[in-house]
Amino acid sequence: MPKEKYSVAFQSRLGKEPWLKPYSDLEIEKLPARGVKKLLVICPAFVSDCLETIEEIGIRGRETFLKAGGET
Numbered sequence: 001m002p003k004e005k006y007s008v009a010f011q012s013r014l015g016k017e018p019w020l021k022p023y024s025d026l027e028i029e030k031l032p033a034r035g036v037k038k039l040l041v042i043c044p045a046f047v048s049d050c051l052e053t054i055e056e057i058g059i060r061g062r063e064t065f066l067k068a069g070g071e072t
Contacts, residue, residue: 007022007027009022009023009024009026009027009028010022010023010024011023011024011043011045011052011053011056011057012052012056024041024056024057024061025056025060025061025064028041028061028064028065028068029064029065029068030068031065031068031070032065032068032069032070033068033069036070037069037070037071037072038070038071038072039065039070039072041057041061043057
């Protein structure tokens with residue numbers, strides 16, 4: 001896959017200390033302004049569904065993306 005077709009971001013933050021960047025929630029929000037209308041998110045660090053991932057990425061991330069102008 002060409003590099004311009006994907007990006008990497010990091011989901012969880014621990015407390016107030018800086019964490020791995022870029023943060024997924026902030027990146028998801030910016031994507032529609034960059035022309036991204038359709039988004040597929042893959043969370044390879046979890047071997048099975050995790051409630052935190054479902055809530056942060058599957059629910060809030062989706063809402064953020066759509067509110068920012070994404071389509072699907």
